Amino acid sequence: xxxxxxxxxxxxxxxxxxxxxxxxxxxxxxxxxxxxxxxxxxxxxxxxxxxxxxxxxxxxxxxxxxxxxxxxxxxxxxxxxxxxxxxxxxxxxxxxxxxxxxxxxxxxxxxxxxxxxxxxxxxxxxxxxxxxxxxxxxxxxxxxxxxxxxxxxxxxxxxxxxxxxxxxxxxxxxxxxxxxxxxxxxxxxxxxxxxxxxxxxxxxxxxxxxxxxxxxxxxxxxxxxxxxxxxxxxxxxxxxxxxxxxxxxxxxxxxxxxxxxxxxxxxxxxxxxxxxxxxxxxxxxxxxxxxxxxxxxxxxxxxxxxxxxxxxxxxxxxxxxxxxxxxxxxxxxxxxxxxxxxxxxxxxxxxxxxxxxxxxxxxxxxxxxxxxxxxxxxxxxxxxxxxxxxxxxxxxxxxxxxxxxxxxxxxxxxxxxxxxxxxxxxxxxxxxxxxxxxxxxxxxxxxxxxxxxxxxxxxxxxxxxxxxxxxxxxxxxxxxxxxxxxxxxxxxxxxxxxxxxxx
Numbered sequence: 001x002x003x004x005x006x007x008x009x010x011x012x013x014x015x016x017x018x019x020x021x022x023x024x025x026x027x028x029x030x031x032x033x034x035x036x037x038x039x040x041x042x043x044x045x046x047x048x049x050x051x052x053x054x055x056x057x058x059x060x061x062x063x064x065x066x067x068x069x070x071x072x073x074x075x076x077x078x079x080x081x082x083x084x085x086x087x088x089x090x091x092x093x094x095x096x097x098x099x100x101x102x103x104x105x106x107x108x109x110x111x112x113x114x115x116x117x118x119x120x121x122x123x124x125x126x127x128x129x130x131x132x133x134x135x136x137x138x139x140x141x142x143x144x145x146x147x148x149x150x151x152x153x154x155x156x157x158x159x160x161x162x163x164x165x166x167x168x169x170x171x172x173x174x175x176x177x178x179x180x181x182x183x184x185x186x187x188x189x190x191x192x193x194x195x196x197x198x199x200x201x202x203x204x205x206x207x208x209x210x211x212x213x214x215x216x217x218x219x220x221x222x223x224x225x226x227x228x229x230x231x232x233x234x235x236x237x238x239x240x241x242x243x244x245x246x247x248x249x250x251x252x253x254x255x256x257x258x259x260x261x262x263x264x265x266x267x268x269x270x271x272x273x274x275x276x277x278x279x280x281x282x283x284x285x286x287x288x289x290x291x292x293x294x295x296x297x298x299x300x301x302x303x304x305x306x307x308x309x310x311x312x313x314x315x316x317x318x319x320x321x322x323x324x325x326x327x328x329x330x331x332x333x334x335x336x337x338x339x340x341x342x343x344x345x346x347x348x349x350x351x352x353x354x355x356x357x358x359x360x361x362x363x364x365x366x367x368x369x370x371x372x373x374x375x376x377x378x379x380x381x382x383x384x385x386x387x388x389x390x391x392x393x394x395x396x397x398x399x400x401x402x403x404x405x406x407x408x409x410x411x412x413x414x415x416x417x418x419x420x421x422x423x424x425x426x427x428x429x430x431x432x433x434x435x436x437x438x439x440x441x442x443x444x445x446x447x448x449x450x451x452x453x454x455x456x457x458x459x460x461x462x463x464x465x466x467x468x469x470x471x472x473x474x475x476x477x478x479x480x481x482x483x484x485x486x487x488x489x490x491x492x493x494x495x496x497x498x499x500x501x502x503x
Contacts, residue, residue, distance in 0.1 A: 004170075006032045007373055009189060009202035011177050011216060013037075014044040015153070016336075016350050017208035018160035019362040025167035026384070027366065028376030032200065033161070033169060034191060036176040038466045040157035043210050044355070045470050046284075046317025048236065048260060048273050051076050051084060051356045052148035053114060055250070056258055058106050063113070065335045069356040070114025073149050076359065077118060080386045081393040082423030083159070084151040086119055087262075088247045090132045092143040092301060097252040100142075107146050118393060119147035135243040137303050145247070150262070153355060154470040155421065158459050159386040166387070173460050180205060180221050182344040204372055206365065207349040211281055211320040217349060227339055229351055230323040231279070235286035235316040236272030237294050238264060238476070239306055251301050259297050265473050266413065268312065271298050278318050286314035313476060322352035336361050338368055346372045388423030396420070403427065409435045414446050421472060422454075429454040441489065444482030445474040452486065456493065464490060 008024050010017045013035025021033040035041070053070035054062070077084050091107075093100050107122040125143040127133030132143065165171050172193055179190040186201040209216045214228045241263075248262040257275065264270035274290045291314055299305040322337045336353030338361075340346060348369060353361050363379050391399060399419045403426055404410055410418070418426040429451060433439050440449025447468070455461040455471045464487045468475035475483070 004032070004200040005186070006030045006170075006200065006202040008204045008206060008369070009033070009187070009200070010206045010208055011180075011220075012208035012210055012212075012350075013039040013157070013161065013171070013173060014042060014208065014210045015040070015157045015160070015355055015358045016210070016353055016361055017206070018157045018164065019358045020206055020208060020350075020365050021169050021171070022160045022164035022167070023359075023362040023366055023381055024373075024375075025164045025169040026377070026380050027373075029373060031164065031169035032172065032202065033164070034172045034175040034177050034193075036174070038173055038462065038470060039161050039171075039460055040154035040470050043317045043319060044157045045154035046234070046236075046315050047153045047355050048234070048262070049151055049153045049270070050087075050148055050260070050262075051151050053110060053356070054354070055106060055110055055146075058109060062335065065357075066110075067113045068360055069354065070110065070116070072356050072360060073114065074116065074118050075382055076151070076356070077149055077393050079381075079384065080151070080156065080159070080389040081391060081396065082388050082399075082420060083155045083386070084149050085393075085396070087148055087150045088120075088145050089148055089250045089260075090125065090143050090145050090247050091250040091252075092127065092136060092140040094140070094252055096254065103144060107144055110146060116147075119149070122146040131245050132243075132247055132249075135302055135304070137301060140301065151355070152421075156355070156358075156386075158471060159388070162387050162459060171460060174462065177216070177220055185345060187345050187347075202345075204346045204348070204369055207347065211318045213320060213349055213351060215281065221347070223341070223347070225339075225349075227337075227349070227351065228323045229320040231277065231281070232319045232321055233276045233278040233284045233316055234273035234319055235276070235284070235290040235294070235314065236270060237286065237291050237311050238268050238270050238313040238315075239310040240269070240312065241267055242269040242302060242304075242306070249301065251298065253297055253300075257297075259294060261298055261302075265476050266417075268476065271295075271306075281318075284316040284318050286316045290316075320352060336364075338365055340368050342372075388425040390424055399424070399426075407433065409433075417446060418451075441485065443478065443486045443489075445476075445478035447472070447474050447478065447482070447486070449489065452489065453493075456490070462490075463487075 007029040008031050010021050010033040021031050025031045051073045053066045057066050111121045123145050125145050127140050127143050161171050175191050175193045178192050180187050187205045189200050191198040207213055207216050217223045217225050246263055248260055251259050262270045271294050295306045337351040339349045359381055400415050404415045407430055422429055455467050459471055461467050461471050
């Protein structure tokens with residue numbers, strides 16, 4: 001394969017790496033991205049899945065971070081209304097926690113710092129009369145209700161990568177950067193691309209490896225640096241649905257922490273998160289102690305205690321926070337730091353950040369690199385929808401109705417999921433199907449062969465795990481036999497692809 005020369009090459013296929021790649025490609029730059037596993041396979045698929053300002057960050061005087069995130073909520077909501085939507089949060093007042101006046105002050109700032117236009121403001125709830133009070137313990141009489149946004153985190157990453165590719169970027173998954181060295185005016189980068197060796201050159205190298213950012217600096221790039229990340233594990237539990245309404249809860253703990261209890265994937269409740277320092281880059285797991293902590297924490301508020309057997313799934317991610325020397329994981333900054341090394345061809349390393357500000361981080365990264373690149377345009381992503389998101393933020397019900405009118409064989413639950421996953425591309429994925437049998441094999445849980453093929457051909461999916469845990473969350477619904485048949489189907493498709501390549 002002839003050597004390729006890029007303007008900018010990104011290491012890491014999480015939200016920051018994919019966001020930078022998309023932004024750069026949209027400016028007319030030659031862009032490449034390498035991800036050693038699947039897109040969003042680490043931190044970016046293990047978040048609490050919120051676009052939020054971070055109400056609790058106000059306690060640590062992180063006003064700039066909160067304001068930027070509050071503004072971004074509505075920018076992102078407009079650009080991806082299929083995978084992100086407004087959500088109301090119920091914050092019950094607890095006599096042993098923060099006083100009501102302090103919470104109201106924080107929510108007043110929350111309502112007014114970010115130029116809110118779409119999301120409704122805070123209101124007071126009488127929990128003895130409101131539906132939100134029914135699943136809670138009777139001593140909880142009053143609550144505040146405020147707005148933030150839900151987001152399907154791993155789809156956010158994938159759609160950024162899909163759009164980057166549509167704008168000319170080369171997205172390489174299952175590709176590990178094994179070495180990168182400065183050679184004259186370029187970085188010379190060596191890759192293991194799915195078992196094959198490849199070498200390329202790039203004017204600018206971006207290290208957006210998330211938890212591995214410091215390791216990439218030391219081991220892959222062989223650069224001595226004092227900058228590092230603080231690895232903080234955030235674990236979540238998913239339990240059987242605890243309440244019927246579509247609002248989430250914000251609970252305060254006696255340890256000064258908070259957790260959320262959020263409606264999840266139609267049939268479940270998501271509870272999280274923890275903040276635990278992680279000392280190694282091993283795959284994070286929700287420990288039994290963390291699961292118990294979350295159960296007991298939530299059970300301080302819910303009338304029915306949450307039992308261990310109610311847990312149907314757990315997941316855990318490592319937040320690569322910038323190491324600012326904070327005394328505890330909870331206090332460590334969620335802000336991002338962009339470190340530019342200009343000792344030769346530029347190297348930009350991304351430390352920290354939060355999912356809500358990924359787009360602003362991408363803009364800031366390109367601004368830092370502006371003098372080293374010949375971009376054909378400036379900032380553009382604020383007004384550019386992600387694939388499938390080219391419709392008004394409040395038009396989802398209309399899109400669901402239109403999809404059912406076009407494909408009357410779709411059950412309402414399936415039609416809603418398809419719009420919430422693919423937006424205006426749902427019809428393109430379904431094609432000319434006239435009934436469910438036209439969609440091919442049914443793997444269970446609502447996954448058809450047509451959808452699986454779309455994800456393989458259009459969204460970089462390779463394995464069953466890519467499909468049922470990152471492109472969708474159908475792993476929560478699919479029977480084991482269906483997963484087995486999906487894996488067999490994928491092997492069969494790879495065989496056909498190999499035949500096509502040989503012929």
